[in-house]
Amino acid sequence: xxxxxxxxxxxxxxxxxxxxxxxxxxxxxxxxxxxxxxxxxxxxxxxxxxxxxxxxxxxxxxxxxxxxxxxxxxxxxxxxxxxxxxxxxxxxxxxxxxxxxxxxxxxxxxxxxxxxxxxxxxxxxxxxxxxxxxxxxxxxxxxxxxxxxxxxxxxxxxxxxxxxxxxxxxxxxxxxxxxxxxxxxxxxxxxxxxxxxxxxxx
Numbered sequence: 001x002x003x004x005x006x007x008x009x010x011x012x013x014x015x016x017x018x019x020x021x022x023x024x025x026x027x028x029x030x031x032x033x034x035x036x037x038x039x040x041x042x043x044x045x046x047x048x049x050x051x052x053x054x055x056x057x058x059x060x061x062x063x064x065x066x067x068x069x070x071x072x073x074x075x076x077x078x079x080x081x082x083x084x085x086x087x088x089x090x091x092x093x094x095x096x097x098x099x100x101x102x103x104x105x106x107x108x109x110x111x112x113x114x115x116x117x118x119x120x121x122x123x124x125x126x127x128x129x130x131x132x133x134x135x136x137x138x139x140x141x142x143x144x145x146x147x148x149x150x151x152x153x154x155x156x157x158x159x160x161x162x163x164x165x166x167x168x169x170x171x172x173x174x175x176x177x178x179x180x181x182x183x184x185x186x187x188x189x190x191x192x193x194x195x196x197x198x199x200x201x202x
Contacts, residue, residue: 046098053092153187
């Protein structure tokens with residue numbers, strides 16, 4: 001019995017779920033990146049402070065080196081410039097620290113935003129998807145042989161709703177016990193459809 005991809009609602013629901021999961025992960029990543037970029041904008045004042053402090057420190061140091069050339073009092077006049085340059089470097093360091101803090105905050109928030117949606121995928125959807133793939137693969141292998149078809153038919157008898165079973169025949173269990181090929185095939189096909197597969201007659 002050959003197995004073909006199912007075009008019935010089970011396979012359609014599975015495909016739709018997969019597409020929704022892909023869209024969910026994409027949206028979560030895009031949202032995390034957007035939040036990261038948004039928080040990174042808070043580092044702009046730190047960048048300006050670092051640039052201004054570094055530039056001021058360089059200018060003061062340069063001025064101090066020129067003042068030092070003044071005879072007799074050059075060293076005394078240099079001290080205020082050196083102190084002011086040190087203060088400017090402190091401003092530049094504060095700007096760098098602020099940028100580093102913003103970088104850490106942006107990364108932490110982006111990761112926090114991703115934890116919940118990716119956790120749902122990894123620990124919710126993925127195990128169910130893997131379990132379905134294993135079940136569908138096992139069913140497809142069983143369906144190629146008579147013994148496998150009997151097992152699928154037996155599972156259908158045990159798990160499928162009574163309404164679906166009675167549509168196969170008024171006494172489907174008795175027909176299965178007799179080994180009626182049409183009944184066994186119908187029951188096996190019913191089980192396969194439940195997994196998103198379908199069987200065709202031998």
